[in-house]
Amino acid sequence: MSTAALHQEFARIAGPENVFKDASDLLTYSYDAALLPSQPPGLAVRPTTLEALGQVVRLCNQEGLPLTVRGAGTNLSGGTIPAREGVVVVTTALNRIVEINQEDLYAVVEPGVINARLFAEAQKLGLFYPPDPGSQAVSTLGGNVAENSGGLRGLKYGVTRDYVMGLSFFDTEGQLVKTGSRTVKCATGYNLAGLMVGSEGTLGVFGQIILRLIPPPAASRALLAVFDRVQAASETVAAIIAARITPATLEFLDNFTIRTVEEFSGAGLPTEAAALLLIEVDGHPAQVAEEAQKVQEICRAQGATLVRPAADAAEKERIWTARRAAIPALARLKPSVVLEDATVPRSKVPELVRFINDLAKRYELTIGTFGHAGDGNLHPTIVFDQRDAEQEKRVRQAVEELFDRALALGGTLSGEHGLGLTKTRFLVKEVGKATIAWSRRLKRAMDPKGILNPGKIVGA
């Protein structure tokens, strides 16, 4: 088909106002939040119905056009950076919450629904959707499912994977494939939903998603524990888990992050502390009281210099505001930010923290380390100036060493950001050649022309 005929066909399917072909519009669909070069697509299209979405997929396949689905474009691994001359399919208009079922506790959503909106709508009905990626105010559920996003509540409540009951997706022919169900149990057919979660748009294009909702915890309590040794803080994480307590959140901030946050927000953090733990337990009020007590005892036994439970909701809010300020505060130090998410078994957190501090010294880099210590999912955040090629080289080397170490400790390349383009070349180190070969065979079977988000996860 000629380019003009093709544009016309996309316009027929999605409406002319939803097809973008000007260079200026295309540039705005050329990036995401990863620190990678932009790549404008050949066309962007914003379907407003699922039928149109299916037809767009079929047309792309028929014409052999690479297709990259994009929601809010917040991901940190380059998963929504399109292929050259490819088509970006924007899901922001597919934003209907189709159903929230209060009797059977699930929601049916279109892929463009924003995470925080589902959370708020569920909350209004006395229900709870726990996965809360840092970008939840903007990121879409389709993107969350495609990247298997995590968040602050991962330790107790799990990640997006644990809430996907079922979904439908368009295959490359534009046919709708359904998997999973609205039931708690479902043993019908292959667990295709399991395969699609975290597939980063390489195997199909999501239609509707069925997400599990749960009753919210009746009570919660937040605590702040201060340590004068990093080692003691990270060992406390392991000790809490070993004591069979699962806090809803167990966050770690190192001294550099604490000082930066304090300077930025004046939240009243102890700037001399080597590390902080921010801990929240939730559940039945009696259980909360007991666990909060135990956590305090463990913190003290591990050498915390101060353990302070939040007196009221306002103080609890202050504690979490301090945690949320970590990224903004660090981001203001230097123009460029690399936020990594190498993850290790929780017992190895102390070792990983030590290693990151050593990395910062050896490569002369500014690294603030904070993150979900309870899941072993830390976010060493490197701030630098990308315009300085020598600096950038040191960053890349340090990140590579970080991955190697995380894998050596029995960990993984990515806890919640996905592989996208940034970590494709490291995958072999984690899973080996046979896994990549098998994955490629799978992808070829589902996507013979290789149009679905090419280059992501398993490479080209």
Add this chain to the structure above:
Amino acid sequence: MGSVTQLARLLAELDEQLITCMRCGFCQSVCPLYGETGREADVARGKLALLDGLAHEMLQDPHGVRERLERCLLCGSCAANCPSGVKVLDIFLKARAILSGYLGLPPAKQLLFRQVLARPALFNRLMSLAPRFENLLTRPVDSLLDTSCARFTSPLGQRHLKRLARVPLHRLEPPRSTPAGASGLRVAFFAGCLIDKLYPAAGRAALKALEHHGVGVEMPAEEACCGIPALSAGDMPTFNKLLGHNLARLDPGRFDYLVTACATCAGTIHQLWPLMCASLSPAAQERARALAAKTRDVSQFLVETDLVQGQAPAPDPQAQPLTYHDPCHLKKSLGVFREPRRLLAANPAWRLVEMTESDWCCGLGGSFSLEHYDLSQRIGKHKLEHIAASGAATVATGCPACMLQISDQLSQAGRRVAVKHYLEIYADTL
């Protein structure tokens, strides 16, 4: 028009600021325009990427970039919510100036800005004649809101416009220079075009409050527009002319504060005069900075100087429900939102009922509304719904531009809710 390389060189001065955007996309959650369209070119991150593209010659489409850059309310919600602290408004205004300098200004804007707005005496004369013709061209639609709409097909479309004041503020309240009273303070009062020509009652309420609190007032003859319409269009020559005109009439040595009852004027004088005055003489720049430092919204001035203090009285049992809309320029640019509420609370005849998202932009955005009326209306519809849901009999705010937009929305929907400046509510108690 020069080469794109030349344009890139001009934009390069923005590079230090552009690079601070880490493209996290958080601006999407607060952008009123993106909320309607879901298009990346409509949100700050997209526009910053476009400017970056032009500056680095990845893109060769200055017309396309300008068109997208102008699709913005300049409400500053993105900047207020930006984790990296990107100075989005500074960048957008400078970029609009660079692009307008490079591409030229559209003829209609050029005529309006350079031949009318930049000549305050002529502007005042034209506007004082206008009410005589208003009734010929428009018909009244809502007596409570004092709105009218076009009798014939009009370039202003189906708007329900607040009718022009029969007598503008500068004639009701002539220029003056009164000494400090009990407060020991003197202020310069900057009325602004919309208060002068559309909402003189708000201006009178401000003057009444200042007088009540024993504040001396400087009100120079023939103030010019604060310059925001020209600045938004990137028309630096007009902006500089207006700034020069105002600087000549406002000597910061003669008063303690410069106060205004217009959120937009306050934001412009406080933040944009010092930012955009680089081409003026060093002495003029110094004066612009001194004035900016002294500039306060009236509510901010009254509360900050303890002229309004102590506990607000409890509302009457008969108190009517009132709601408050936070103008972007007060809340997001100046961080002023407690002070107007404090003044509203001083009037026991009203009981404040907060609306949902009181700081969601009303959708006017100055000339944005002229060029993108449909989008402006779509954004305003949320405000209308939230006002209606609050059950308020009156909606108060601190910006005449917001009053204009909200009146249009209410009038078209046939909602019987009055629109007032918070100072009018406050002045009733004095």
